[in-house]
């Protein structure tokens with residue numbers, strides 16, 4: 001078995017304990033050092049970084065008050081407040097162990113120990129230290145990102161009255177801790193608004209953690225969200241912290257919440273009600289304090305009426321609802337957005353390009369079923385592919401797609417085949433031609449989907 005890359009220090013004045021600990025821990029950890037004299041702790045901590053320190057509570061023989069152990073613990077934590085320290089305590093000293101935990105010890109182990117328990121306790125402490133370090137990196141990346149987001153309002157473009165109303169609502173709700181539900185079609189900017197709310201909230205220096213309920217396999221969802229304990233299932237080789245816990249103190253952004261299967265909706269509801277998570281394979285609840293922002297492209301109230309989404313969960317997550325309008329309803333934002341993306345991609349690809357007035361007008365006339373994301377991709381593609389300096393109508397993919405007119409739903413009266421064809425067209429537009437997503441949404445395999453595309457003469461429309 002590969003050893004964990006951890007450096008462990010064991011401090012105890014009993015040489016037999018040191019030998020026993022060394023033998024057991026060396027099977028799991030790359031480096032195990034022992035020290036019988038706690039007076040040397042100061043020196044050792046200045047020289048090295050230890051992932052976990054095992055510290056005996058009693059030193060001068062005969063004394064069992066544990067005070068020496070507590071004093072050494074305080075000293076260690078004054079040198080490094082993040083140091084993981086596991087106390088070694090004698091049988092019957094549980095009260096003392098609890099006192100040590102209150103002082104900041106990570107855990108304790110009772111002498112005489114069970115070898116497996118010793119290994120598991122130190123491993124858990126080590127994993128916790130690693131996760132905390134990762135979270136630290138994440139937070140620092142996050143705050144760098146926040147700084148970029150704070151920079152000139154460059155990232156979020158929109159001056160239409162509809163977008164102003166959205167920004168106004170986002171700003172107001174950001175100051176509170178209310179749960180927010182963002183509604184709107186794909187690509188309308190829900191994630192961008194979620195980040196903006198986090199960015200402007202008092203949690204801005206904490207983590208913003210995204211979970212995509214739409215793309216995560218259902219079997220993985222629970223372990224990702226709630227975390228797990230080593231051994232909770234076959235692949236759980238070590239403890240892992242879940243995303244809800246990772247977002248502790250910050251914001252959890254749950255995208256495509258409408259796609260959560262009902263059993264997971266019940267679990268999420270219980271997390272929100274109790275403000276705690278129970279990792280898989282554990283029975284110890286962990287208290288969490290997260291601000292929840294959810295998003296969905298479903299008409300969620302219809303999903304509730306159809307019994308696909310729990311009403312009680314909806315009332316927990318939608319303290320404030322903000323609806324992002326589709327791009328076709330705010331065409332006055334299109335020139336700004338188009339220029340914004342043009343600037344972004346001409347800089348990225350080092351090309352000189354401009355947009356003619358008639359081209360902008362042309363972009364405003366298109367319905368943009370994929371909303372801002374589709375506009376962004378269209379501009380990127382035009383910047384890369386166009387041979388002209390001034391981008392023209394025919395530099396835009398949708399304009400040259402022979403399929404555009406064909407991808408129109410038939411109007412009533414409808415035959416069963418018409419309805420099936422319309423359902424396929426709606427899904428293709430909703431998922432912007434991503435055939436895997438289209439097939440999943442329609443509940444058919446890709447082969448069946450392609451057969452139906454041929455049947456309805458739609459295959460030529462898919463690029």
Ligand SMILES: Nc1ncnc2c1ncn2[C@@H]1O[C@H](COP(=O)(O)OP(=O)(O)OP(=O)(O)O)[C@@H](O)[C@H]1O
Nearest residue numbers: 155156157158185186187188189190191192372373
């Ligand atoms: N107002 C805006 N200004 C600038 N860029 C925007 C704006 N709205 C959306 N975008 C860009 O469009 C793309 C899609 O936005 P975003 O991911 O926030 O949409 P979404 O509604 O969350 O989409 P989905 O429902 O598919 O997850 C992103 O690249 C985003 O940066």
